[in-house]
Amino acid sequence: MKPPPFEYLRPESLDELCVMLAGTENAKILAGGQSLMAMLNLRYVFPDVLIDINRVPGLAGIEIKRDRLRIGAMTRQRKIELDPLVNERAPIVAEALHLVGHRQTRNRGTIGGSLCHLDPAAELPTIALLHDAEIEIAKEGGRRTLPIADFIVDYMTPGIEPNEVVVAVEIPLWQDGHGYCFHEFTRRHGDFAVASAGCLVTCDASGTIDKIAIAVGGVSTVPLRGVEAEEVLSGTSGDDATVEAALSFCDGLDVLGDFHGSADYRKHVARSVLRKTLKTAISRARDRLGGLN
Template identity: 40%
Template structure:
C-alpha cells in the first residue's frame, strides 16, 4: 500500500495553488487534511501526476463572524471547529456534527473544506451544509463563484468543482437564537461513517414551526433535503403526530443503497427512526431556548 509516484507541490498562496492546478489541467489533486485522499493514493485507486498540498496556505484557515454568517476557511481543522466558541455559540448543529466525525486523530488533521470537497454522502458535513443552506465559495483562476449545496454536491464523491478550482470558504447563516437543532446518526461503531444520519434545524415558536430543515447522510449519492417532510412540520406544527408523519414521509423520500452494513430497507427504517429522534430533540432544544 504505497502510492504511485507523484510530483509534490506545497504552495503558500491560493494564487500559486490555482496556477498549479491550471498547469496540470485535471491531473493534480488538492491535498488538505488527507484523511480520505491518502488512503485512495495508497490503495492506488487514485494516481494523479501531482499533489497540490494546500496545508501551507495560512490564509485558508479562519472562523469569522460577518453579515449574519459564520465564514469558515476551507482549511480549518475539524478539531478547531470542535473547540471554537463562535461555532459552539452560533452553529451548535455544526458543533454537534463535528463531534461525530471519525476519531480524534482524524479530526485533528481533517478539514471542513476537505470533507465537503470529497463529498462522501455518508459524511456529516455535507448534510450540515445542506440543512443549513450554507454557501460554498469556490475560487477559480479568474473568478469566484458561490454555490448552494444542491448545486455543489452532484453525486457520490462528485462535486461541481472544476479541476482548476478550490473550495476556499464555507458560509453558514447563523440561525435565530431560538431555533432548535439536532444531528442524529446511527453508526455500527463510534466514529464510523453513519449508516444513516439526520440533520434537523427548526425555527419554532412553541409548537408553531416557521421553518423546518431536514437533511440526510448515508441514504443517497448526495445529502438529501427532505423538503416534503419539512412542509408537514411547517404546515402542521411540531406535534407528536406531525413529527411522526414527517418521519414516515422522510423514509419515503430517500432511496438508500444496500451495502455490507445495511440494506435499503433497514436504512429506510432507520431514516424514519432517526428523523423522529432528531425532530424531538430539535424541538426540545428550541423550547428550552425559548425558556
C-alpha cells in the first residue's frame, strides 16, 4: 500500500505556489495530507505533481477582524479547536472540531484541506455552510472570494479551478451569547458521521428566536442548509412542538445510502440528530441569554 510515483514541488511563497499551479497539469495540492495521503497510499489518486504547501508562509493563523473570524487555510484543525478566541467567539467550531478524526489527524489536518476535500460527512464544510462562510481563493495574478454556498458545488467537488488555491476562510461571527450545537451520530468516536447537524441561534429578550441557522451533513452528496426548518423556527419560542415541525425538513432530503446506512435509515438518523441539535442550541441560547442579563 504505497503511493504511486509523482513529482514533488514545495513552493516557499504564495506567489511561487500560484505560478506552479498555473504551470502544471494533473497536480494535487498537499495540505495536511490526512485524506490525500491515505488516498495516495491506497492508489485511489494518481497525480503527476504533488504541490506541498506546508512551507508557504502566511497561510496559517487565526484572527478576528471586526465581526469576522478569519482562519488561514493551512491552520491545523487542532490549533483551531484549542484556540481561546475560537472557543469564546465561535464555540460551535471547537465543538465540531473535537469530533473530527482523532488528535493525531487534527494535529496535521487543516481547515482548508477539509473544505477542499469536501467529504459530505465531514464536519468542517457543514460548519462553514452554517456560518455562511466566505472562502478566499488565490491564483496567479488574482484573488477572489466565494460564498460557501457557491464553493460547495457537488459531491467532493469544490468550486475552485485547478490553478487556484484556498488561502483562508472567513466566518461571520454571531453575537456573544448565541446558542449553538453541533451533534452527530457516528459508529465510533471520530468516524465520519452517519448524519450530523449544526445549529446557531439567538433569542431576543422575550426568548423569541430572532436569528437561526441550521445545516445537516453526512446524508446527501453535499452538506445542506435547513432553510425550511430555519423559517419554521424563526419568530417562535422554539418549543418542542415547533422543533418537531421543523424536523419535517428532513423528509424532503435527497439522501444517499451506502454500506454504513441506507438512505431511509440516514434520513431517520438525520431527524434524530437534528432534534437533539436544535433542542440543545435553543436551550443554550436561552441559558446564555439569562447569563448575560
